[in-house]
Amino acid sequence: xxxxxxxxxxxxxxxxxHFREKLGxxxxxxxxxxWFRQDSNGQFIWPGFGENSRVLKWITERVDxxxxxxxxxxxxxxxxxxxxxxxxxxxxxxxxxLLHVDADGWLKEIPEIRKYFGQFGxxxxxxxxxxxxxxxxxxxxxxxxxxxxxxxxxxVASMVKVCTPxxxxxxxxxxxxxxxxxxxxxxxxxxxxxxxxxxPNSYVARSDPNDAIRVASDIFVCTDTExxxxxTNNWADPVxxxxxxxxxxxxxxxxxxxxxxxxxxxxxxxxxxxxxxQLTDSPYxxxxxxxxxxxxxxxxNLLSEHDSFVSCMHSVGSPLAPGQSDVCWxxxxxxxxxxxxxxxxxxxxxxxxYGANAILSKSCLALRLGTAIGRKEKWIxxxxxxISITPPKGAKYYACALxxxxxGKSSLAMLIPTIPGWKVRCVGDESAWLYVGRDGRLxxxxxxxxxxxxxxxxxxxxxxxxxxxxxxxxxxxxxAVTTEGDVWWEGMTKQAPASLTDWQGQPWTPDCGRPAAxxxxxxxxxxxxxxxxxxxxHHPNGVxxxxxxxxxxRTDTLPLVHEAYTWRQGMAMGATLSQDxxxxxxxxxxxxxxxxxxxxxxxxxxxxxxxxxxxxxxxxVFHINCFQTDSEGSVLWPGYGENARLLKWIWQRIxxxxxxxxxxxxxxxxxxxxxxxxxxxxxxxxxxxxxxxETELMAEAERIQSFYSKLGGVPTLVQEAxxxxxxxxxxxxxxxxxxxxxxxxxxxxxxTP
Numbered sequence: 001x002x003x004x005x006x007x008x009x010x011x012x013x014x015x016x017x018h019f020r021e022k023l024g025x026x027x028x029x030x031x032x033x034x035w036f037r038q039d040s041n042g043q044f045i046w047p048g049f050g051e052n053s054r055v056l057k058w059i060t061e062r063v064d065x066x067x068x069x070x071x072x073x074x075x076x077x078x079x080x081x082x083x084x085x086x087x088x089x090x091x092x093x094x095x096x097x098l099l100h101v102d103a104d105g106w107l108k109e110i111p112e113i114r115k116y117f118g119q120f121g122x123x124x125x126x127x128x129x130x131x132x133x134x135x136x137x138x139x140x141x142x143x144x145x146x147x148x149x150x151x152x153x154x155x156v157a158s159m160v161k162v163c164t165p166x167x168x169x170x171x172x173x174x175x176x177x178x179x180x181x182x183x184x185x186x187x188x189x190x191x192x193x194x195x196x197x198x199x200p201n202s203y204v205a206r207s208d209p210n211d212a213i214r215v216a217s218d219i220f221v222c223t224d225t226e227x228x229x230x231x232t233n234n235w236a237d238p239v240x241x242x243x244x245x246x247x248x249x250x251x252x253x254x255x256x257x258x259x260x261x262x263x264x265x266x267x268x269x270x271x272x273x274x275x276x277x278q279l280t281d282s283p284y285x286x287x288x289x290x291x292x293x294x295x296x297x298x299x300x301n302l303l304s305e306h307d308s309f310v311s312c313m314h315s316v317g318s319p320l321a322p323g324q325s326d327v328c329w330x331x332x333x334x335x336x337x338x339x340x341x342x343x344x345x346x347x348x349x350x351x352x353x354y355g356a357n358a359i360l361s362k363s364c365l366a367l368r369l370g371t372a373i374g375r376k377e378k379w380i381x382x383x384x385x386x387i388s389i390t391p392p393k394g395a396k397y398y399a400c401a402l403x404x405x406x407x408g409k410s411s412l413a414m415l416i417p418t419i420p421g422w423k424v425r426c427v428g429d430e431s432a433w434l435y436v437g438r439d440g441r442l443x444x445x446x447x448x449x450x451x452x453x454x455x456x457x458x459x460x461x462x463x464x465x466x467x468x469x470x471x472x473x474x475x476x477x478x479x480a481v482t483t484e485g486d487v488w489w490e491g492m493t494k495q496a497p498a499s500l501t502d503w504q505g506q507p508w509t510p511d512c513g514r515p516a517a518x519x520x521x522x523x524x525x526x527x528x529x530x531x532x533x534x535x536x537x538h539h540p541n542g543v544x545x546x547x548x549x550x551x552x553x554r555t556d557t558l559p560l561v562h563e564a565y566t567w568r569q570g571m572a573m574g575a576t577l578s579q580d581x582x583x584x585x586x587x588x589x590x591x592x593x594x595x596x597x598x599x600x601x602x603x604x605x606x607x608x609x610x611x612x613x614x615x616x617x618x619x620x621v622f623h624i625n626c627f628q629t630d631s632e633g634s635v636l637w638p639g640y641g642e643n644a645r646l647l648k649w650i651w652q653r654i655x656x657x658x659x660x661x662x663x664x665x666x667x668x669x670x671x672x673x674x675x676x677x678x679x680x681x682x683x684x685x686x687x688x689x690x691x692x693x694e695t696e697l698m699a700e701a702e703r704i705q706s707f708y709s710k711l712g713g714v715p716t717l718v719q720e721a722x723x724x725x726x727x728x729x730x731x732x733x734x735x736x737x738x739x740x741x742x743x744x745x746x747x748x749x750x751x752t753p
Contacts, residue, residue: 010123017125031059032075037098045094054084070304071148072101073138079302081269092268092538096298103139103146110136146170147262149303152277155311156260159279163315164251165258171286173296181283189328190284191475195485200472204481205284206505211331211354212478213520214363218352219338221368221597228342230599231711241339248317248335248350255320256281262300262309263293263361265447269540272379272433272445274370275302278312278360282330285314287475288359291450291524310345310369312360317351329353340364340597342372355452355477355522366431366447368597375598379435380606383595385413386428386444386543388534389651392421397654398543399619399647400432400444403551404577404588408626408639410453412551414465414532417644419675424644425534426465427543429453434610437541441617442610445542450526455479456519457491462640465532474525478503480516489517546654550623553579557696558625560637560689561646561674563653563660563667567611570621572721575604576704580627585700587707604715622650623666628689636685645675663692664728694729701725 005012020027033055035048058078061067069076077099085095113132117124147153160168171177182203185191191203220236221229229235259280266273278289289295303309317332336351347360347369356363363383370381385401403409413429428446430453437443451469455476460467470476480488480500488500496516502508503518527533536543550573552558558578564570575589587593589600596603611618624646626639649669652658660667671686681689701722708714714722 008120008123010120010125013120013128014123014125017127029059029063031062039094039097045090045098047088047090051088054088058083068304070301070307073103073106073135074101077101077301079304081271096268096301099301100298106139107136110139146172146297147300147303148305149300149307149309150305152303152309155277156279159249159313160258162246162249162251163253163258163279163281165253165256165281167257168260169257170260171262171290171296173290173298177296178287178290181287185283185287188326192481194476194481194487198484198486199474202472202474202476202487204479204487205475205477206329206503207354207478208327208329208331208333209504210333211329211336211352211357212518213354214356215336216594218336218357219368220340222339222341224343228599230596230601232593232596232600236339238341238343241341244337245313245339245348245350248337249313249315249348252315252317252319252350253281255322255324255326259283259286261286261289261295262297262303263289263295264299264302265293265361265366266433266445267538267540268294268298268302270445270542271540272435272542273447274310274365274373275299275307276310276312276361276365278314280314280358282314282316282353282358284353285358285360288452288524289361291475291526292359292448292452293361294449308345310347310365312347312349312365314349314358314360315351316353316358338364340369340372342369342597345369345373359452362430362448362452363595366433367592367595370431370433370447371592371595371597371603374433375602375606379433380610382432382434382444383430383591384428384432385409385430386426386432386446386545387413387415388423388425388427388536388543389647390423390425391648391651394651394655397546397651398427398444399547399549399650399654400434400545401549401551402574402577402591404553404579404586404591407551407553407579407591408643409551409591410451410466411463411640412643414463414469414530415643415647416465416532416641417647418641419644419648422644422648424532424647426530426532427534427537433542434545435542436610436613437544440614442545442614442619443542444545445539446537448527450524451530452522452524454519455487455489455521455523456517458489459492464641465530469530470523470525471529473529474523477522477524478518479521480508489521490515545619547620547622547650548574549650550574550577550621552577552623552625553627554585554625555580555627555629555633557693557700558623559663559665559668559692560626560628561622561624561649561669562663562665563650564621564623565666567614567618567621568608568717569666569721569724571604571607571611572718573621573623574607575715575718576721585703587704600711601713601715604717608715608717620650620654622653630685630688636681636689638679642679645679648675649673664694664697664725665692668692697725697729 035046037045039045058067068079068082070079186193191205194202221233222236222238222241223229226235261278264273264275316330317335318330331353332351338357339348347364349357367381367383374381388396388398390396401412410429413426415424417424429451431447432444433447434444458466476487480502482488482497482500496510500508500516502516508516564573577591578585578587626637628636630636649658659670659673661670668690705714
C-alpha cells in the first residue's frame with residue numbers, strides 16, 4: 001500500500017490496529033507466505049504457481065482448526081509432515097530449508113525494520129515498536145532454546161537444577177558444531193586425529209579400560225510388575241529406581257556442560273518416527289547421536305508446543321570441583337546404571353560414556369524401549385538387517401535378516417555379491433521397525449542414520465563393503481593406531497605392523513603379549529559413507545518386506561539354508577535362533593534376548609499375531625547356517641560375499657521359482673539347484689551342508705524345550721514346531737521323506753502352499 005496510501009502511512013497502521021479491536025474474537029487468522037526462497041545456486045526451491053494450492057490447503061486446515069503447526073518466534077509454521085507435498089519434486093532437505101526460521105538473519109533484519117519505522121516518528125503506533133521488541137526477545141531466547149515446547153523447556157530447566165552444570169548448550173546439528181566438539185576432544189586427549197591422507201576426517205577415541213563394553217547386569221527395566229519385564233530382563237521397581245537415580249544425578253554435572261540433543265529415529269517425514277531429547281555431559285555422546293540419528297534444530301522443528309518426546313537422561317557421573325583437572329575419558333563404572341521406564345517412555349543412563357550406554361538413541365531406544373513402545377502402538381522393533389536383493393534381470397525384493405551376535409549380521413548388510421550381475425543393497429544393519437501398511441503388506445523403516453559396530457576382524461578381503469564404508473568420516477573407539485596415523489586391529493591384515501600404539505595409548509609390538517585393539521573396538525560412521533546403500537533408505541513409508549531370513553551359528557544340526565512351510569513355523573525358527581558356545585548351545589530368540597525391553601513371551605506372541613494380521617501377504621521365511629564344519633573343525637561354506645548364492649535361491653523362491661524339496665524342517669534346495677559355480681565344493685560336502693539328521697534334530701528339540709522351561713514355559717508355536725519335527729521323522733507319509741545325498745529328500749519339487 002505504500003505507493004497507494006492517500007494519507008500518512010503511520011495512521012494507516014493505526015487504523016488496522018483499531019480494526020482488530022472492533023472485531024474482537026471474530027478477527028480472522030493472519031498468514032504470511034513467501035514463495036520465492038532460493039537455494040545456494042539461486043534456483044527457486046518452491047515450484048509455485050498451481051502448487052501454491054498446497055499452502056492454501058494448510059491455511060484452510062488451520063482456519064478449520066485441524067492443521068498441524070509448531071510455534072516459532074515469528075508465529076506458527078507447518079510441521080514437516082503438515083504440508084501436502086505428494087507428487088512434487090521437493091526434497092526433505094529443501095522442505096526443511098523452506099520452513100526454517102533463521103534466528104541470526106532475523107536479528108540482523110530487526111534493526112533495519114526499526115530504521116524503517118523511525119521515519120514515521122511519533123505517529124507510529126507504539127504497539128508496532130512493542131511487538132518488534134518482543135520479537136527480538138523471542139529470537140534471542142531462541143538462540144538458547146530453539147523451541148516453544150513447554151514440556152521440553154520445563155524438563156530441561158528441572159534437570160539443570162538437579163545436575164547443576166556450569167553451562168547449557170542446545171545442539172544444532174551443524175557441521176561447525178561437530179567440528180568444534182571433535183577439536184575439543186582432541187585437545188582433551190579423548191580423540192586422536194588420524195592422518196587425513198589415509199583416513200580423511202576420522203578419529204580414534206580411547207576409553208577407560210573399565211568402560212569398554214555394555215554390561216547386561218547394569219541394565220534395568222522398570223515396570224509396575226516383574227512379569228511385564230519378563231524372565232530375560234533385570235527388573236526394578238520404578239519408585240525405588242527413581243529414588244536411586246535422584247541420588248546419583250544430584251550435582252552430577254558440576255564443572256561440565258549439559259548438552260541438549262534433540263534427535264529423531266526414522267525419516268523425519270515418517271509417521272512411525274520418534275522424537276527424543278537427550279541431556280548429556282558427554283561430547284562423545286553428542287557426536288554419536290549426530291551420526292546415529294537425525295539430530296539438531298530440524299528435529300526441534302517437528303515439535304509443536306505440546307507434542308510429546310522420549311526423554312533420555314545421561315551423565316558420565318564424574319563432576320568436577322573448581323580447579324580440578326579432567327581426565328581423557330570421564331566415567332564412573334562402579335556406579336554404572338541404565339534404566340528404562342516402559343510406562344512413561346524414559347531412559348536414564350549413569351556412569352558410562354561408552355557406546356549404547358551413552359548414545360541412548362541406539363539399542364536403548366531403537367530396540368529396548370522400542371519394543372515397549374511398539375507393543376503399545378502395534379508395531380514391532382527388531383534387531384535385524386534390512387537389505388534389497390536384485391538379480392541381473394528381475395524384480396527387487398526387500399528382506400529382513402535376524403542373526404544373533406557374531407553370526408555375520410553386518411557382513412550380510414553390506415555384502416558385495418560374488419555372482420556377476422546380482423546386487424545387494426543396504427537399508428540397515430542393526431534395527432528395523434516393522435508395521436502393516438495401508439495396503440496390508442509388511443513394511444520396515446530403519447530408525448537409525450548410521451553404523452555402529454565392532455571393527456575386530458574386518459578386512460578388505462572378507463568385508464569389502466564395510467571396509468569401504470569406514471574409509472573416511474569415521475570415529476573409531478579402542479582400536480590401535482599405526483605409525484602412519486591410520487587404524488589397525490587384529491584380523492585387518494595377515495601380518496601385524498612392526499609397531500603400533502595400542503587401544504590404551506601404549507607402545508605395542510607383535511611379541512608384547514597383549515592385543516593391540518580391544519575385542520569390542522568399534523566404528524561409528526554415517527549411512528552416507530556406505531557405497532551399497534539402498535536409494536529408498538529414507539523413504540517415509542519404509543520398504544516392503546518380502547522375506548525374513550533367520551540365521552544361526554552351528555557346526556551341525558541345522559542345514560545351510562531352508563524355507564519354512566508356514567509363517568507360524570517360521571516364527572518358531574525365529575524363536576529358536578542359536579549358536580554354539582563352548583560345549584553347549586546358546587539360544588537367542590529373534591536375536592533379541594539382550595535387547596528386548598518387554599517379556600520375551602509377549603514379544604514372541606507379537607510375531608505370531610503379526611501373521612494373523614498380514615493374512616495372505618505374509619513374507620516367506622528362511623533360515624541360514626553358514627558355519628557347519630567337517631570332522632577337523634574347518635568351516636565348509638566360504639561365507640561372506642559367497643552368501644549371495646544363498647540369497648539367489650531365496651530370491652528365486654520369493655519370485656515364485658526356485659526348486660525345493662521337502663524335509664522335516666522345511667523346504668531345502670536340491671544339491672544340483674544351489675548355484676556353487678566356481679566354489680569347488682564336492683557333492684558330498686553340499687549334501688552334508690543341506691542334510692537334516694534325525695538324531696541331531698531330536699537332541700536339538702530337547703535342548704530347546706530345556707531352554708524355554710527355564711523361562712517359564714515353551715511357547716505354543718515353538719512346541720508345535722518341535723512336535724512337527726518328530727512327526728515328520730516318524731510318519732511314513734509325505735511329511736517324512738527320506739534323504740538322498742544326491743537328490744535331497746525324495747519328493748518332486750513343489751510350489752510353496
